[in-house]
Each structure stands twice: as C-alpha cells, then as structure tokens.
Amino acid sequence: MIKAEWFYWLVGAVFLLMAAQMLTDRSNPRRHGTAAFWGLLGLCFCYGTWVADKSAPAEPLGAAVLLMVCLAGFGFTGRGTPRATTPEQRAASARRLGNRLFVPALTIPAVALLCAVGVKKLSVGGGPVLQKGSETILGLGIGAVVALVVAMVMLRERRLSTPVHAGRSMLESMGWVMLLPQLLATLGTIFAVSGVGEQVRRITTAVLPDNSRYLAVAVYCLGMFLFTVIMGNGFAAFPVMTAAVGWPVLVVQEHGSAPAVLAIGMLAGFCGTLVTPMAANFNAVPAALLELKDQYGPIKAQLPTAVALLGCNAVIMALFAF
Amino acid sequence: MTVLLGVLVVVVGFATRRNPLLVVGAAGIVTGLLGGLSPQRVLAVFGEGFANSRSVTIFVITLPVIGLLERYGLQEQARRLISRFGALTTGRFLALYLLLRQLAAALGLNSVFGHAQTVRPLAAPMAEGAAERRHGPLPEKMREKVRSFAASADNIGLFFGEDVFLAVGSILLITGFVNTTYHTHLEPLDLALWAVPTALCALAIHGWRLLRLDRTLEHTLAGKPAGKSGRKSAQSSEGAVK
Numbered sequence: 001m002i003k004a005e006w007f008y009w010l011v012g013a014v015f016l017l018m019a020a021q022m023l024t025d026r027s028n029p030r031r032h033g034t035a036a037f038w039g040l041l042g043l044c045f046c047y048g049t050w051v052a053d054k055s056a057p058a059e060p061l062g063a064a065v066l067l068m069v070c071l072a073g074f075g076f077t078g079r080g081t082p083r084a085t086t087p088e089q090r091a092a093s094a095r096r097l098g099n100r101l102f103v104p105a106l107t108i109p110a111v112a113l114l115c116a117v118g119v120k121k122l123s124v125g126g127g128p129v130l131q132k133g134s135e136t137i138l139g140l141g142i143g144a145v146v147a148l149v150v151a152m153v154m155l156r157e158r159r160l161s162t163p164v165h166a167g168r169s170m171l172e173s174m175g176w177v178m179l180l181p182q183l184l185a186t187l188g189t190i191f192a193v194s195g196v197g198e199q200v201r202r203i204t205t206a207v208l209p210d211n212s213r214y215l216a217v218a219v220y221c222l223g224m225f226l227f228t229v230i231m232g233n234g235f236a237a238f239p240v241m242t243a244a245v246g247w248p249v250l251v252v253q254e255h256g257s258a259p260a261v262l263a264i265g266m267l268a269g270f271c272g273t274l275v276t277p278m279a280a281n282f283n284a285v286p287a288a289l290l291e292l293k294d295q296y297g298p299i300k301a302q303l304p305t306a307v308a309l310l311g312c313n314a315v316i317m318a319l320f321a322f
Numbered sequence: 323m324t325v326l327l328g329v330l331v332v333v334v335g336f337a338t339r340r341n342p343l344l345v346v347g348a349a350g351i352v353t354g355l356l357g358g359l360s361p362q363r364v365l366a367v368f369g370e371g372f373a374n375s376r377s378v379t380i381f382v383i384t385l386p387v388i389g390l391l392e393r394y395g396l397q398e399q400a401r402r403l404i405s406r407f408g409a410l411t412t413g414r415f416l417a418l419y420l421l422l423r424q425l426a427a428a429l430g431l432n433s434v435f436g437h438a439q440t441v442r443p444l445a446a447p448m449a450e451g452a453a454e455r456r457h458g459p460l461p462e463k464m465r466e467k468v469r470s471f472a473a474s475a476d477n478i479g480l481f482f483g484e485d486v487f488l489a490v491g492s493i494l495l496i497t498g499f500v501n502t503t504y505h506t507h508l509e510p511l512d513l514a515l516w517a518v519p520t521a522l523c524a525l526a527i528h529g530w531r532l533l534r535l536d537r538t539l540e541h542t543l544a545g546k547p548a549g550k551s552g553r554k555s556a557q558s559s560e561g562a563v564k
Contacts, residue, residue, distance in 0.1 A: 072343050073341040090398045093394045097394060141380065167382075182379050187346050193357065194325045232332075259509070259512035278342070290470075302478065
C-alpha cells in the first residue's frame with residue numbers, strides 16, 4: 001500500500017534538495033537564512049509524520065515553525081538569480097516542440113484524476129493500492145513524478161538538478177508567502193482550540209432566533225466573508241465559522257448536506273479574499289507586478305463581482321443544501 | 323470573550339503593515355495564551371497544526387516539472403497558441419482568459435497561469451494591446467483599469483475554478499478539518515461537485531463585466547485620441563444606446 005506519509009517525505013526531500021542548492025548559491029545575499037528556512041521546512045515535513053500519529057512530541061515542531069516565522073518575518077531570507085534560458089532559446093524551443101510541451105503539464109491532472117477515480121478501487125494482496133482517504137493527494141504526487149519523468153525523457157534532460165533548480169527559483173520568487181496558508185490553517189486550529197468559534201457561536205446564537213434556517217445561511221456566508229476579509233484568507237475563517245454556525249446549526253440542527261454547506265461556505269469566504277488588502281499574494285503583489293499607481297486597483301475591479309457572488313453562494317446554499 | 327483579542331491582533335498587525343507571518347504567529351500565541359493554554363501547549367498546537375495542514379503545501383511537488391517545462395518555452399508556446407486569435411477585443415480576450423484560467427484551475431493546473439507567470443508578461447500586455455489597437459494610446463487611468471481587470475480575471479478564474487479540482491488546498495483543508503474535528507468522513511469529490519454552481523455564476527458575472535469593459539473603453543475614449551475611427555465609434559455607440 002502506498003501511504004500518504006511517503007508522499008510528505010518526498011515533498012520534504014524536495015525542500016531539502018532545494019535548500020542544499022540555496023546554500024551554495026552565491027548570487028543570493030542571504031543564502032544562509034534562505035537555506036535555513038527551506039531546509040527547516042523540509043525537516044518539519046518529515047518530522048510531522050510522527051506528530052500526526054502522536055508518537056513524537058509536537059513541541060519541537062511548534063518551536064521550529066515559530067523559528068521559520070522569525071527567519072522570514074525579520075528578513076533573513078532572500079532570493080538568488082536563477083540560471084534561466086534566454087527568451088530566444090525558449091522561443092526556439094517552443095517552435096521546435098510545439099504543443100507537445102503541454103503533454104507533461106497535462107499529465108499531472110490526468111494521473112491525479114485517474115488515481116482518485118480508478119486506482120482507488122484497485123487492491124493488491126487484500127489491501128488497497130493507495131491509502132484509503134488519501135487517494136487524491138497521492139494522485140497529485142504520483143502525477144507530478146510521472147510528469148517529471150515524461151518531461152525529462154521528452155526533453156532529453158539527464159540531470160535531476162535542472163528541474164530542482166527551476167522549481168527552486170519559482171519557490172524563491174514566491175518566498176515566505178508559501179508558508180502563509182499553512183500558518184493561517186494553524187491559526188484556525190488555535191482559534192478552534194481556544195474557543196474563538198465557541199465565542200462567535202454564543203454571539204450568533206444570542207442574536208439568531210431558533211429554527212431560522214435562511215438567516216443562519218446568511219450568517220454563515222456573511223461571517224465567512226467578513227472573517228476572510230479580517231484574516232486575509234478563507235482557510236483561517238473556515239474553522240471559526242464552521243465551528244460557530246456551519247456545523248452545529250446548518251448541518252446538525254437543520255440537517256443540511258455537509259459537503260454542500262461546507263464547500264459553498266468556503267466559496268463565500270473566497271469572495272472576501274477578492275476584496276481584502278490582507279490577501280497580499282492575490283491583491284497587493286499583482287498591483288506591484290503590473291506597476292499600478294493605485295495598489296487597490298485589482299480590489300476595485302473585483303468588488304462588484306465579489307458582492308454578487310456572495311449573494312449567489314447564499315442563494316445556492318439556501319436552495320440546494322437542505 | 324478575551325480570546326477574540328487575537329482577531330484584533332490580526333487587524334492591527336495588517337493595518338500597520340507588519341509581515342503577515344509575524345502577525346499570524348503573534349495572533350496565534352496571544353489567542354492560545356488568552357484561551358487558557360500553557361506556553362508549552364501553545365507550542366504543541368503550533369506543531370500539531372503544522373503537521374495536520376501539510377497537505378496545503380504539497381503543490382510544491384509540481385514546481386520542478388513546471389519550472390523545467392518553462393525553461394523549454396511552455397509560456398512562449400502558450401503565448402503562440404493565444405496570439406493566433408488576433409481579432410479579440412480587450413473584453414473578449416480577458417473573458418477568454420477568465421474561462422481558460424477557470425478550466426485550467428478545475429483541472430488542477432493552478433501554477434500554469436498566475437500573476438507572475440501569465441498576467442504580467444502575457445494577459446495584461448495583450449489586453450492593453452487590444453485596447454490600443456481600437457482606441458490609440460491609453461490615458462493613465464484607463465491603462466490602470468485594463469491592467470487591474472487583467473489581474474481580476476486571474477484571481478476570479480483561480481478562486482472559482484480550483485475548488486472543482488479534487489486535490490486542491492481548500493478542499494483538502496475542509497476534509498482535513500471536518501474529518502478530524504467531527505470524526506466523520508467527507509469525500510473530496512462530493513465537495514468538488516458542490517463548487518460547480520458557484521463556478522458557473524462566477525464565469526457568467528465576471529465574464530459579463532469583462533465584456534462590458536469594451537463599452538466602458540468605448541464610452542470613455544471614443545472621439546478622443548484615435549481620430550477618425552474614434553469619432554465613428556462614438557456615433558455608432560450613441561446609436562446603440564438609443
């Protein structure tokens with residue numbers, strides 16, 4: 001049986017490989033801090049296996065996470081100058097290879113879907129081939145590995161260091177923003193453990209009259225939207241609002257369909273991401289990339305759509321989730 | 323009630339433009355301590371939270387192969403493919419971009435498009451070029467508007483396309499959180515199916531607004547710098563309004 005944890009070790013190994021390259025990259029003025037950040041992330045990915053199954057203490061991992069936060073937060077990380085091909089080389093290569101270039105890129109989703117739908121049902125020696133419940137993420141991993149092999153054979157690329165280098169420069173250009181979704185998910189867990197969802201639930205149940213299904217739908221969608229605006233990310237808002245309204249009121253009390261309520265609730269949160277300056281990677285970064293004078297330009301362009309879609313989500317949930 | 327102070331930390335931190343990692347880290351510590359956890363327990367929750375949310379970051383596994391393909395001209399080929407449709411207006415081009423972005427995200431190809439990879443080098447210049455072909459050089463305000471809409475097409479296509487794919491971070495977050503907190507078993511496929519209605523609404527609403535951008539450009543710029551063709555379109559659009 002292929003286990004999900006094996007895949008996390010592979011991701012951890014990729015981080016460690018990239019960190020090793022970063023350490024020797026003299027074009028990066030902060031190569032030590034950068035290598036420490038990504039190397040630590042790689043180690044955390046592997047150590048996380050034993051934290052997840054509770055056979056190792058979680059405190060060292062928590063300390064490592066806070067160390068990564070400090071490394072990136074106080075500016076000890078940077079980026080090097082990637083060794084890229086020239087635009088002329090890429091244009092010539094694109095003319096030569098044509099649409100074949102899309103084949104490895106499309107291999108990833110094709111394999112992921114195949115694993116999620118087909119391989120899931122296969123079994124070897126009485127047990128399933130893929131760990132139960134993790135078929136889709138394993139599909140993504142297997143798809144990426146297969147696509148890499150296909151691409152390297154197709155492009156006659158022999159050295160593994162070339163794709164690792166290419167991936168690393170993308171990683172460096174994204175920088176610490178990469179860790180933010182996971183940290184926000186962690187913040188969501190802390191909010192749940194500390195009872196923030198419980199507090200929000202008390203406030204909402206005090207305000208919310210009994211058996212008002214549609215009002216609860218509106219509160220859940222609007223709450224996801226507002227919390228996402230405050231937290232800059234739907235991932236952190238989701239555990240709070242789901243513990244407050246989504247699960248206890250809409251799923252348990254009103255017998256809503258759990259997948260419908262939760263999926264649409266998350267999408268209501270995404271409407272908030274469209275209008276918050278705190279979602280730096282989606283709103284501030286593109287404004288900088290596009291050299292806009294008005295850094296709220298993308299938000300202004302998105303605002304009417306976000307409000308309309310928030311309404312759509314509430315209506316879809318009210319009509320189809322019960 | 324004091325645990326809600328953690329929310330305040332986030333608001334103040336972002337309002338004063340601190341590094342988001344520091345803000346989120348601090349908010350976590352403050353909330354945990356106010357919620358009655360011991361410092362050691364706070365550390366442990368950080369560790370457990372990280373270990374259980376690793377699935378959010380696994381898309382990194384696709385970076386090497388995408389990076390390799392880009393070295394061999396993946397972006398250039400995408401540009402060549404799109405440039406064959408030369409007769410597109412700004413609005414139609416961006417609506418098409420929205421559709422492609424959404425379809426790619428629904429297939430899990432999130433990193434094929436993006437602000438750095440496609441919007442800056444590709445979508446924004448093409449959208450501007452299409453506007454300039456019809457109206458001549460754009461005034462600063464309109465140029466910013468066109469670029470902002472290019473960024474918006476990317477975001478909206480991504481947000482309301484990716485959840486249709488099974489192995490995306492937010493879907494895995496939902497199943498991860500609900501399955502561990504409420505001891506149930508949700509299938510990613512069920513969640514992905516419920517993302518489809520909103521995806522269609524997003525395509526219709528934002529697609530319509532992008533197509534309307536052509537009319538805004540026409541109304542604002544008609545008759546100004548582009549000379550004869552500008553006047554002509556001003557007259558025809560007046561006729562269309564009546």
